[in-house]
Amino acid sequence: MHAVVVEELGPAENLQLLDLPEPQPGPGEIAVEVAYTGVNFVDVKARAGGYRVDRLPFIPGIEVSGRVRALGEGVTGPAIGTPVVATVRSGGYAEVVVAPAERVFALPDGLDLRAAASLPTVLPTAHALIHDLGRLRPQESVLIQGAAGGVGTVVGQIARLAGAGGVYGVVSQPEKAEYALEFGYDQVFVGEDFDRQLAAATGGRGVDLVLDPVGGESWRRGLASLARYGRLVSFGNASDSAPWSAGFAELSTRGLSVSGFSILGLGAEDPQRLRRLTEDAFALAATSGIRLPVTAEFPLEKAAEAHRLLESRTSTGKLLRVSSTV
Ligand SMILES: NC(=O)c1ccc[n+]([C@@H]2O[C@H](COP(=O)([O-])OP(=O)(O)OC[C@H]3O[C@@H](n4cnc5c(N)ncnc54)[C@H](OP(=O)(O)O)[C@@H]3O)[C@@H](O)[C@H]2O)c1
Structure with missing residues (x-):
């Protein structure tokens, strides 16, 4: 089978198309013939800096849609040929991937293979950020980077569905602000002084929940933007900042809470909890009309172009890579 392999961490050129033996499912596993793979920012982090990479060489890609190709020992379904989505630790940039059975799901109602491939990571992440970690209550307000x-496109919609009173976003360019406004946002701020813009928009009150995947200075400004009893959930470090911290004085005066979330960490530590989270998130998508537009597609051999686009900070919505077998 064809697969995109990283032998050495580094720039996008290090994504190499190779011919490899097809992986076979072991006990408790399912082999999936990949139709589409979701391209995630974490794939870039893995390729460039080894984020959550166990060993080299490795095949990037943590979410796919496709059809069941083979069942490992002890696995009784879904039947061969059934359309499914799956999440994996790695291996998605390939024509066949093996996933633990508990991370293989029926397609959410109403979605085809293409639409479904955009959701297995983003949707549960957004659901966990708003509900499990953020505990957003009706009429509360939220600020989201990216x-x-x-993730940002889906978080805006889930926040709205949860009854948020104000949904504020941050992007790096004006064109992206226009795009984000179609996905549940009331206002989208452009640039690093988002804290000043938010203060002006909220009469100095700030928001009840900040969701930050950037870290460092963005995280600090997010913390400063919280209203009394506000919560900040950190879910990434796109800025590659050194570990950040907050002391008693900063948190206690306004009664602030800080937490962190990693869907890959959840999958590694508590696969059943991740399965429930994914099922809940898919059920919400099936009934609510949440959408995540696919804005660009790349064949397997053009994986490097997808990574360059994500790194350029000009992409919107979701990027997919397409299997040569579709
Ligand atoms: N913790 C988790 O479980 C989890 C799960 C999924 C994703 N994430 C994180 O959530 C974020 C969004 O993920 P995604 O896959 O949906 O990607 P994405 O939002 O489609 O693309 C990444 C976005 O990050 C923003 N960004 C901020 N600083 C950046 C930098 N220094 N370099 C490049 N981009 C930067 C860019 O938006 P602007 O240019 O508008 O700022 C860019 O569009 C990522 O940081 C990812 O690591 C975390």
């Missing part, structure tokens, strides 16, 4: 991206 509002026009994969």
